[in-house]
Amino acid sequence: MGMEGIGARVARKEDKRFITGGGRYTDDMVLPGMKHAVFVRSPHAHADIKGIDVAEAKDMPGVVDVLTGRQLKADGVGNLICGWMIHSKDGSPMKMGAWSPLAVDRVRYVGDAVAIVVADTKGQARDAAEKVVVEYDEKDAVIVAAEALKPGAPQLHPEAENNLIFDWELGDAKATDEALAKAAHITKMHIVNNRLVPNAMEPRAALAHYDKAEDHTTCWTTSQNPHVARLVMSAFYNIAPENKLRVIAPDVGGGFGSKIFIYPEEVVCCWASKKTGVPVKWVADRTESFLTDAHGRDHVSEVQMAFDADNRIIGLKVDTIANFGAYMSLFSSSVPTYLYATLLSGQYAIPAIHANVRAVYTNTSPVDAYRGAGRPEATYLVERTMETAARELGVSPAELRRKNFVTQFPHQTPVIMCYDAGDYAASLDAAMQAADYAGFPARREEAKRRGKLRGIGMSNYIEACGIAPSAAVGSLGAGVGLWESAEVRVNAVGTIEVLTGSHSHGQGHETTFAQLVNQRFGVPIDSVSIVHGDTDKVQMGMGTYGSRSGAVGMSAIVKALDKVEAKAKKIAAHLMEADESDIVIENGELKVAGTDKSVPWFQLALAAYTAHNLPAGMEPGLKETAFYDPSNFTFPAGCYICEVEVDPDTGVTEIIQFVAADDFGNIINPMIVEGQVHGGIAQGIGQSMLEGAHYDAGSGQLITASYMDYCMPRADDLPSFQVSHQNTPCPGNPLGIKGCGEAGAIGSPPAVINAITDAIGNNDLLMPATPERVWAAIHVAKH
Amino acid sequence: MYAVNYHRASSVADAAKRGGGDAKYLSGGMTLLPAMKTRLAAPSDLVDLSRLEELRGVRISGRTVTIGAATTHYEVSTDAGLKSAFPLLCRFASLIGDPAVRYKGTIGGSIANNDPAADYPAALVALGATVVTDKREIAAEDFFTGLFETALDDGEIVTAVRFDIPEKAGWEKFRNPASRYAIVGVFVAKKGDGVRVAVTGAGDDGVFRSKEIEAALAKGLDQKALDGISVPSDGLMGDIHASPEYRANLIAVMAKRAVAQAAG
Amino acid sequence: MSDVVMTVNGRKVAASVEDRTLLVHFLRENLNLTGTHVGCDTSQCGACVVHVDGKAVKSCTMLAAQASGSTIVTIEGLAEGAELHPVQAAFREHHGLQCGFCTPGMIMAATDMIRRHPEGLDEKTVRHELEGNICRCTGYHNIVKAILAASKAMAAGGEAKAA
Structure with a gap:
């Protein structure tokens, strides 16, 4: 183990900015002309929307606009989707009810978004949000899942009869029943797994900027997987084609899963920016987070x-x-x-x-x-x-x-x-x-x-x-592949940038990923930069969740490093007139094994870019991309x-x-x-x-x-x-x-x-x- | 927060002129400002008392302690005179809120707000304290009239709290695990005229004296006198953190521990 | 509107703000000191802790107007030049942070805690005194370690200076 290589307790590179107040989270971003958004939310758990009157709210001081679900639908913004298809044991597909980013006819939980107010300040937006008059026809609500399955329970979605989304099974029912029948002892339990609220300390936020001249949208948001956000917002929500949509997840203050998902707010902010012509920022307050961040367990x-x-x-x-x-x-x-x-x-x-x-x-x-x-x-x-x-x-x-x-x-x-x-x-x-x-x-x-x-x-x-293997999860219903991608760019003077589709929101990738590079090439971790969280910089990625960044994300980096190493060895062999198979990398140098001949890493990199003396037919440069799909x-x-x-x-x-x-x-x-x-x-x-x-x-x-x-x-x-x-x-x-x-x-x-x-x-x-x-x-x- | 007009009072008299109506006095702001942030409180004006030197400080004269209304919990918890004359109150103040809250929160603000889970009401009632305002003096027991309700008239300003140091006293608090406010806090104080036991956090109407526990302790501060005591759950609050029955149990347990502390 | 004047990280600043402006928003939006964060609405999480006249307070529970005339230190002003404050250094050395969002408030609260306990700190006291600061990443284990280490380092540093 080297001082900075695999297995070393290296202090984190990213800490410098966090301990000095230099972190850059979504709410820290400011754009010229930026306005602030507040969502009007349902105070009822279940109600029909009979009408929305925004006239008074629009006249409030500082208000740019007040937008509702009908306008959103009219502009063709799509419903939010679930991206993993499950089939019930009778073979029928899961019953997905429509989820409009802004509710149109019906609200189904306390906090369901109904309208967005955009104003000069957050205080003004909140003042105006209180003036939006929504006429509700309250309905009975059901909170407990077992109650929702009972006959006569309030019905949430016409697509899902008796509120049942799917009735799925796994394993061998017959063999299991036989085992129970012949058991010497059976332990029976009634197990309740309580509902939790994730509570990342940074509340969710989005800042959307539609550039009319370029017909291009940029969205800074609190995401664990900005590429998935771009993919979903492009493919399903009609925000913009992928080449016209940039999603940036800057420093993100914790996720714990809750920032995987694409929520109504970032979709609506992107649409509202286009609609109003101004950059629109929304930052959840804590109670909004409690109400609208996806909960866990239950x-x-x-x-x-x-x-x-x-x-x-x-x-x-x-x-x-x-x-x-x-x-x-x-x-x-x-x-x-x-x-x-x-x-x-x-x-x-x-x-x-x-x-x-x-x-x-x-x-x-x-x-x-x-x-x-x-x-x-x-x-x-x-x-x-x-x-x-x-x-x-x-x-x-x-x-x-x-x-x-x-x-x-x-x-x-x-x-x-x-x-x-x-x-x-x-x-x-x-x-x-x-x-x-x-x-x-x-x-x-x-x-x-x-x-x-x-x-x-x-x-x-x-x-x-x-x-997990993309083909395997695909066969189980996943709507995406679960590989990861990486790009390793060796710069002309030997510093290295690693672009990764993994996203760090506390995990320390800027350090651990650099340790991997140190292990392989012997360069100090301070000369390695990890680039992540921006769809315009990193080609593609699936993000960070399911403890996958090490096992999948770093494996992609290994593959890219392998390719860089292979090319570097070819160049080194050429420069030192040795056999490629005799080249080894040690302490930041490429050496001919068993001799005192060596080329420092930076010199090798420079040679790759000056291209004055490369093996015949070799492309200049030292930069490789890899995709890794787990086995x-x-x-x-x-x-x-x-x-x-x-x-x-x-x-x-x-x-x-x-x-x-x-x-x-x-x-x-x-x-x-x-x-x-x-x-x-x-x-x-x-x-x-x-x-x-x-x-x-x-x-x-x-x-x-x-x-x-x-x-x-x-x-x-x-x-x-x-x-x-x-x-x-x-x-x-x-x-x-x-x-x-x-x-x-x-x-x-x-x-x-x-x-x-x-x-x-x-x-x-x-x-x-x-x-x-x-x-x-x-x-x-x-x- | 709704729009509001802020005034920094130059004196108690100046503050009184600006107070009343839809205006509110601002001291540490540890309860009022969060309520305003969530738009549950909407005063037209805030009259800031916190920088008035005439309202600050702890004075001890013989057995009598006078604490200025704008004295912070931190100042009470670290006051040198109080530490030697009545250390329990220093410890009491050091257990209110968290360190940042203690730097800002004041005794006057706490009692004028009379949150049913605040600590000071229990101390003042058990100590038989007197609340001094810019107009009059009010016995603590008459001061706290209900949930967030006090005997203060519109625009009246709490200027100080005064009490005699008891022979013995104890304080035990069982905190709400989430908010860290008291679910049950029991203050026990013994003076010449007997033992007073005040309970905060539990009562439907705010702070109250426990008749049952006071009766059991009538002969003196003896922990054994509370063995097997049962406190009725009628009139106690119930919420997701504690049912009335659980609060009743906690009153007995906290009282026992406060008595042990006082006797020790 | 209120005219506020204060000294922030050694610099005198003046502005006219809405009376309802909280100190944290004044710092973040008027002064672009975005190291101070907002993590809750109920004055409990402590992500917003700054020093006002030498005391660690929650800047989300104080109006900018209330702070007028005061001296403020934020996380951006804690280090002396390029040299980290001992508490900052200890948080890094002991991995007392992960996502970094609660960290500025933690460090400002810890600095104040150490100052209030010149006799030294033990684990129980540190845990109790962190009641007003919530971290979701670290389980507090390494934060406690960092504060104890910083307390020791600062005591040693103080002795060295005195000697």
Whole structure:
């Protein structure tokens, strides 16, 4: 490992600007003549729009224009789409209801956009927005997915009878039922995965500028994947052809999935800029983010896990209802299907699995991928059930898991996935040792003497990242390919620019990607620039989500570096009159192996561009492009252990220790990987103890629409984390990377709930396990 | 925020001239400004009291403490005189909001706003404090009249809070995990005339004295006197964070801990 | 409209602003100091923390008019020339930031916290004192580490200067 190469704990290059106030986020952008937009939003969860009167609003001071959905439709702006086709088990395609970027006849959730006001200042736009008169005819609303399926429930979309979007299955129903029939023991669970609001600290924003002279639109926006935004806005929303639309995602203040999707606001801002002739900026306030950012999770499942007399799992049957909210967000359909049911085998050898998933419309904010996306739901289900089974069977939770681990690779599960590499026992052992699992009974006794209830719980997660061969996901319904592209430009004096389709919004690509270049060419990372987030600079890309930037994005860079290296070696061989196969790259020089002949990197680059002395027929320059399409998913896995202490008088739970033992394959920068794990665990602890979107069932109002009611994890809610790695390299990509961005959020919730339920002696506990819920559960357990 | 006219008062008398009607007094602004930002409050004018030196500072004379209305939570929490005479109040103030809020938020602003989850109302009621205004003096118990309601007349200005240091006192707060305001806060104070127990965060009508706990402690600050005590949940608030029953439980638990602290 | 005059990062500035203008918007829009961020509407997230007359306050909960006459330091003015402030350096060294959005407020709050605790800090105190600053990326683990390290470094630096 070099000082700056793969495996080095290099401080981040990008930090310099962030710690000095020099970051450039969308809201920091200012254009001459720029105006400010405020959206008029529905205060009702479900209502017909009888009329919109904008006359008074248009006369307010500073107002440029007030635009409505009818005008948007008249201009041919398309409906928002879901880009992953799922077919129900009867073969019918999913039932996608129309989602106009500005509602025309009907609003379906509180926050649904109805009109846009453009004015000189944001204050004026807000003043005017209050003067837009919308006549609503209120209808009954339905919030809970299971309720929405019942006869007589309010109907959201004519396309989706009984609010059912699809009724999908995976696995072998017959084999699973047979396993249940012959089981020695069946553990049954009712599992609720609570709805979360992503809450990237930077609220979503868009700044659109239509240049009339060039008939060209530029949109700065808070996106994890600007190329996908351009593609979708061009192909489906009729904003502009791709060559007339530039999407720039500058510094982005966190995403966690919520900034993958193309939302109504950026579409409407682009259209409004063209309509008004002025640059239009919109920045969400926090309550707007709560209402309109795609939410996460919201599953309810019935589970049956069957064991034989030797405590081996012989079957798993799952019936899940997934709440999709009022509209199908861009990748919503993939989350409770191929990102969820395919992981239900966990780390275990299970011969028969069957999952049935019903996706349902309700009068709530749309739901889509949020850190982990489907995999946290699967992990929570499997790991809560395993822990419960161990309690029911009277065996050690660790040993029940160990007995059922997959130990031979590759391992084909009954639910599509083929695990390529892993060592689950290694993570389990490491975590148990780090947590001093053996010493827990003594600690529990000691706590008891202090009047505290102490508990310990574990979670052995597996997830799938680096999604995935384009042909495979295409056959499963994906509307896009899931490759990545990269371009490596060696400049004439040897500095290097790497253009990547991955997008960094906290992940540190500007550092880790440069470390890869350092590893390969020996040039200092300060002479390597990573260029991303601009469709005019980077040819194409699929963006950052699903922990794919290392496994897929960096693999594309490797391919481009391979091509650069091959050409550089040809030039070096020519310059030094050596055989190409004898050229090696060391310490920033190209050398003839076994001799003292060498050409410094910068000189080689200069030679490529002066082109005075190149091999016959060679094109000048040193710049290569590559596309990388993965050959399989990658499978990060690990073991998390949580130890808690509960105050029985108040129900307050304190996390005493949290141990993470992960297998991420090879690691580029351990410091950054640990940071990803810390953040993921915090979100997982948030889900399990603090966070939950709460709607008023009658009115459909989001009660948790600000930080006054939605509990964000604070520093004093969390402990410091003990993080370690037991890595098995991924055989499927050139760097052996599995991905680390989501593991923390995937693996931690069941560990926390297993620990709390262990402490209080009551297994019936909902997330978030708030003090009141824990107190009530203790109260029930006592009586 | 709606348009508003800002005035920086040059004196209490100047402020009084500008106050009243749709105008509001601005002190630390830690509650008023967020309410204005979300357009839940829409005063025509803001009269800024925060720079009036005559409203600032902690004065201790014998056992009597007088705190100027524009004294910040940070100033109370770090006041040298108070630290030696009545350290509990310093700790109390150091647990209001977060550090940035404590630099700006003031005792006068807190009580004039009378948020049902604010901390100071409990302290003042338990201490039997007197609220001093530019016109009169009002006993704390008469001052807090309901949710966000006080005995202040239109345009009347809180200038100071005065109380005698109790023999013993304790304060325990159970915070809303999201907002960090009190779900239940219990202030216990023992003076010559008995024990007073004031509860914030829980009551449907704001701060109140707990009859049950005061009765149990009538013979003195003894934690054991509260064993098995049950506080009725009638009249307690319920929301997504805490039901009335849970709040009732927390009142008993927090009271016990406050008594232990006071006795310790 | 209010005429406001203040010293920001050592420079005297004057402007006429709407009375309802918040300090954070004055800094961002009038002075183009966009390092100070807005992350919530309820004065809780702390992305907007700046120093007003030497104290860390939330610039989203203060009118520009209220700050008239004050001395303001923002994240852009914290470093002395090219040399990073010890808290900035510690955040980088200990990976106390990821997306960078909460970072300016965190650093301004941390600087104030360290100043208020010349006796030194422990993990529990740091976590408690970060109540008014929300980070969604780091799980706070490395932020806490960075603040503890900066506190130590500044104490050592202070001793070195005194000696």
